[in-house]
Amino acid sequence: MSDAITMVEAVNLALRSEMQRDDSVIVLGEDVGVNGGVFRATVGLRETFGIKRVLDTPLAETMIAGLSVGMAAQGLKPVAEIQFMGFIFPTMEQIICHAARLRHRTRGRLHCPMVLRVPFGGGIHAPEHHSESTEALFAHIPGLRVVIPSSPKRAYGLLLAAIRNPDPVIFMEPKRIYRLNAQTVEDNGEALPLDSCYTLREGADITLVSWGAMIKETLEAADLLAQQGVSCEVIDVVTLNPIDHETILASVAKTGRCVIIHEAPKSCAVGAEISATLGERGLLSLQAPVARVTGYDTIMPYYRMENHYLPNTADIVEAVTATLEFS
Amino acid sequence: METVFQAQISYNQFLSDAGAPLQALPEWAGKPDILVRYYRNMVQLRQLDNKIIALQRTGQMGTYASLLGAEAIEVVLGELMLSDDVLVPYYRNHGLQMLRGLPLEDMLSYWGGDERGSASATMAEDFPNAVPIATQALHAAGVATAIRIRGEKRAVVTVCGDGATSKGDFLEALNVAGAWQLPVVFVVNNNQWAISVPRSLQSAAATLAQKAIGAGIRGEQVDGNDVIALHESVTEALKHAREGKGPTLIEAISYRLSDHTTADDATRYRSNEELKAAWEREPIKRLQTFLHAQGWWDEVQETAWQKEVAQIIQQGLDSFLQRPPQPVEDLIDYLYAELPDALKEQRERLIRNAQPGGNHHE
Numbered sequence: 001m002s003d004a005i006t007m008v009e010a011v012n013l014a015l016r017s018e019m020q021r022d023d024s025v026i027v028l029g030e031d032v033g034v035n036g037g038v039f040r041a042t043v044g045l046r047e048t049f050g051i052k053r054v055l056d057t058p059l060a061e062t063m064i065a066g067l068s069v070g071m072a073a074q075g076l077k078p079v080a081e082i083q084f085m086g087f088i089f090p091t092m093e094q095i096i097c098h099a100a101r102l103r104h105r106t107r108g109r110l111h112c113p114m115v116l117r118v119p120f121g122g123g124i125h126a127p128e129h130h131s132e133s134t135e136a137l138f139a140h141i142p143g144l145r146v147v148i149p150s151s152p153k154r155a156y157g158l159l160l161a162a163i164r165n166p167d168p169v170i171f172m173e174p175k176r177i178y179r180l181n182a183q184t185v186e187d188n189g190e191a192l193p194l195d196s197c198y199t200l201r202e203g204a205d206i207t208l209v210s211w212g213a214m215i216k217e218t219l220e221a222a223d224l225l226a227q228q229g230v231s232c233e234v235i236d237v238v239t240l241n242p243i244d245h246e247t248i249l250a251s252v253a254k255t256g257r258c259v260i261i262h263e264a265p266k267s268c269a270v271g272a273e274i275s276a277t278l279g280e281r282g283l284l285s286l287q288a289p290v291a292r293v294t295g296y297d298t299i300m301p302y303y304r305m306e307n308h309y310l311p312n313t314a315d316i317v318e319a320v321t322a323t324l325e326f327s
Numbered sequence: 328m329e330t331v332f333q334a335q336i337s338y339n340q341f342l343s344d345a346g347a348p349l350q351a352l353p354e355w356a357g358k359p360d361i362l363v364r365y366y367r368n369m370v371q372l373r374q375l376d377n378k379i380i381a382l383q384r385t386g387q388m389g390t391y392a393s394l395l396g397a398e399a400i401e402v403v404l405g406e407l408m409l410s411d412d413v414l415v416p417y418y419r420n421h422g423l424q425m426l427r428g429l430p431l432e433d434m435l436s437y438w439g440g441d442e443r444g445s446a447s448a449t450m451a452e453d454f455p456n457a458v459p460i461a462t463q464a465l466h467a468a469g470v471a472t473a474i475r476i477r478g479e480k481r482a483v484v485t486v487c488g489d490g491a492t493s494k495g496d497f498l499e500a501l502n503v504a505g506a507w508q509l510p511v512v513f514v515v516n517n518n519q520w521a522i523s524v525p526r527s528l529q530s531a532a533a534t535l536a537q538k539a540i541g542a543g544i545r546g547e548q549v550d551g552n553d554v555i556a557l558h559e560s561v562t563e564a565l566k567h568a569r570e571g572k573g574p575t576l577i578e579a580i581s582y583r584l585s586d587h588t589t590a591d592d593a594t595r596y597r598s599n600e601e602l603k604a605a606w607e608r609e610p611i612k613r614l615q616t617f618l619h620a621q622g623w624w625d626e627v628q629e630t631a632w633q634k635e636v637a638q639i640i641q642q643g644l645d646s647f648l649q650r651p652p653q654p655v656e657d658l659i660d661y662l663y664a665e666l667p668d669a670l671k672e673q674r675e676r677l678i679r680n681a682q683p684g685g686n687h688h689e
Contacts, residue, residue: 026476052476058506063465063499070415070469073454076476078469090495097459098466104661106455107446111664143662166664195667242669 004182010152011041011117011173014159015079017187019049025163026071028055029064029081029117038083039119039178065091065116069098072114077163085120085172086129092137099168100143115162115169121213121263122310123176125303132300133212133264138170139241139273145169146240147194150215152183157192158238164191174213195239197247203233206320207251209274210261211237214311218261221316230324240270245277249285252278256287257326259319263310266294288326291319334540336533338548341555344608346616356555359623361406365554366618368405369398369611370629371636372422375431376585378640379438383589387648389440392418393585396552399610400486400516400579402426403557407565408484413474414453415467415485417460419516423486427453431643436650443653461491464500464513471509471574482568483511490521492535501542501576510568512561513539513576516551518583519605523596539576551579552610584609655681 005013019025027042027049033056036043046054057064061082068078082088095116103111122131139146147162147169149155155173162169200215201222210218215236222232233251237243252258258278260271275290293311301309341356343349355361372394382388394401397419405426408414414427421434428449437444437456445455452470457463467485474481491497492515504511515535519526532538539546545567549560557579564575582605586593593602618624659674660666666674680687 055472058499058503060495060499060502062496063468063503066462066465066496066500067469067472067503070466070471071473072469073466074452074470074473076473093459094462094465094496098457098462102455103664105442105445106450107442107657107661109446109448109450110452110454145663195669242667245669 004184005152006179006182007149007152007155007173008039008041008178010155010183010185011159012043012045013185013187014156014163015042015045016048017189018160018163019045019053021189022077024075025077025079026053026055027079027081028057028067030057030059030083032056032081037081039175041117041173042081061087062090062094065094065099068114068116069094069102069112072099072112072168073102073110077113077115079115079117079163082116082118084126084130085118085132085134088118088134091116095138095144095168095170096141100141103167104143111166112168113166115159115171117171117173119175119178120172121174121176122300122306123213125306128302131303131306133262133295135172135240136264136269139270141241143167144241145194146172148172148174148212148238148240150174150177150212150236150238151181152185154192154198154236154238156185157190158194160189161191161194165194172212176213177216180216195242195244197244198236198238199233199247199251200236201232201234203231203255205231205255206257206259206324207233207235207248207255208259208261208316208320209235209237209248211240212263214261214263217311217313217316220313221320224313224317225320230320232320237270237274243270243273245274245281248274249278249282252282253285256285257323258286259291259293259316259323261293261311261316263295265297266292267297269294288323291323293319334537336536336546336548338550339556339560340550340553341559342553342613342617344613346613346620348617352555353559355558359618359621361558362554362614362618363623365399365402365406366611366614366624367632368402368422368426369614370632371639372398372401373611374633374636375640378644379435380589382644388435388438390588390590391438392588394419394422396518396582396584396605396609397516398422399554399557400514400551400581403554403561404484404486404514407558407561408482410451412482412484412565413470415463415470415483416454416456417463417487417491418456418458419488420456420486424450424453431640432646432650435643435647439647441650441653442657461487461494461496463487464491464497467511467513468500468504468509471504471511472507474510475507480569480571481510482565483509484514484565485511486514486516488521489515489517489519489526489529489535490524491515492538493529498538498542501538501544501574504574505542505544508571508573510571511574512564512568513574514561515576515578516581517578518581520583520587520593520597522587522591525597534578536576536578544574544576546576546578548578548580551581552608552613554610554614582608
């Protein structure tokens with residue numbers, strides 16, 4: 001496996017790899033079988049593993065989630081695909097009322113080792129209802145894990161971890177970077193840690209906190225700022241519930257300044273949680289207010305205007321500059 | 328125009344409202360064994376139901392969903408489901424749960440506001456009660472999918488009320504169960520009322536059983552107050568499921584003789600006349616009349632059994648009332664397989680607050 005692969009290919013590789021190792025892993029969803037998924041994430045799996053392990057379901061998202069709860073309670077490890085984030089909302093009763101609390105309400109008698117994979121975010125000129133970033137809706141729910149990769153390597157290792165995790169995981173795949181960069185991903189079967197931030201770049205002057213597709217612009221901004229002599233530490237949060245606040249707090253203790261970048265609307269988003277925690281536990285480290293570079297508090301626009309909505313590198317550089325100039 | 332599809336729904340009843348045979352009875356009903364067991368179990372459930380409502384009225388029990396009028400459905404499913412079948416219940420199946428082995432004190436714990444009531448190891452693979460409506464139908468389809476994938480000869484039974492048949496989850500479950508020929512039996516306890524909404528406002532469909540037709544699966548109506556008819560329908564449906572012949576929808580016509588729950592007052596929305604008429608069809612009296620006529624049950628047995636049941640209930644109640652409270656940390660410890668670091672501080676605070684001198688010490 002020395003050839004470089006994209007993130008969506010890394011998702012496919014992780015599924016294939018874990019299905020080979022573990023017979024209890026079942027892939028299900030709309031168009032995941034014969035068609036190989038609308039983004040090709042499940043391509044070839046049905047041919048390799050057969051119709052009992054790769055289930056083309058009827059078109060009903062609530063059913064996909066509810067079925068997964070039943071299968072998971074039976075000891076299978078369903079990995080269900082919801083085709084786009086905009087179609088995930090019918091699943092929420094099943095996810096919140098059942099998947100997230102099956103272990104709790106049976107005091108561990110039953111549990112729910114399911115993964116719900118969902119491509120999310122804007123930037124690919126998709127139809128309406130295909131580009132939302134509603135990770136905060138799930139990150140708010142006790143008992144759930146919300147995991148977001150930002151590179152092919154992390155997609156592979158984190159998806160393995162999500163499948164092996166004995167609790168439900170919403171695995172959100174930023175589709176804008178599905179095919180953006182290729183990386184060599186060794187199919188070594190090694191999972192990456194969940195519930196931990198990943199420090200992508202060390203720096204001394206300011207901490208940039210982001211996840212998903214916005215990691216791309218965040219790293220670009222860090223490069224530009226480096227040319228101006230600004231040293232940015234870049235943290236990929238990766239698991240949005242539960243959040244590894246310690247890594248962020250330790251970084252801000254060092255840099256004294258923080259900018260949080262996400263594509264989702266600003267209010268009540270995960271950035272607000274991180275900012276509030278910095279206020280509660282890191283106030284004395286802060287030399288400037290925590291800044292947020294986010295989408296607007298409005299409807300995710302149809303594609304003609306999505307560039308106006310999505311934060312970009314210039315927005316990040318501007319926020320970093322203002323934060324550094326604060327005194 | 329040509330007719331491209333036709334369907335019909337059958338209605339299954341053996342005993343009249345007054346307890347007289349309407350047609351030749353099946354062979355098993357020619358002996359007292361099963362029928363007397365059905366009767367005894369129904370009597371026990373009714374006495375228990377009265378007891379729990381009394382406890383609720385005196386503040387010893389939480390909001391409770393009565394089984395009054397659902398006894399026949401509970402005891403027949405309890406008799407015919409095997410231990411390795413899987414029950415995916417709603418909140419009006421605690422009689423069935425006990426017949427599958429759930430100790431009375433655990434059942435009381437559940438309705439007494441304690442999650443340990445859903446934790447009993449006796450429940451094996453059975454799901455806990457589904458409180459949101461119809462969501463459980465999909466879990467049943469998922470369990471049945473797992474059984475199908477593994478090639479096992481087991482059946483899944485899920486129960487819901489008439490109101491649940493209006494929800495997408497129910498229809499989506501019927502649909503996938505049909506598409507994949509899943510080993511599941513959907514039982515609708517059509518007790519005519521979804522809290523205050525009568526069956527007539529729930530759907531324009533002449534029967535709820537015909538919703539099976541849209542999903543391409545077997546569907547039939549049965550008298551839900553007639554244990555013999557229920558026994559026949561459920562036996563056939565379970566056989567189909569276990570033999571891999573696919574799912575069945577059974578609409579059991581019953582009547583909710585109680586309020587929706589102890590928090591409800593049905594006199595606000597339904598007439599005494601209707602309720603009085605429903606009592607004429609109720610399952611226990613009907614079977615009692617039949618058993619008396621056969622000489623299989625008499626007043627002496629009745630008195631002895633009622634007394635024995637009272638003792639059984641009192642024992643379970645005593646165990647429930649003596650059960651020590653859950654450790655407060657259970658409130659967080661069962662959220663995930665392992666406690667995430669992010670929750671450790673909140674867990675410590677929870678425990679500190681519950682200790683003597685703490686803000687939440689009881």
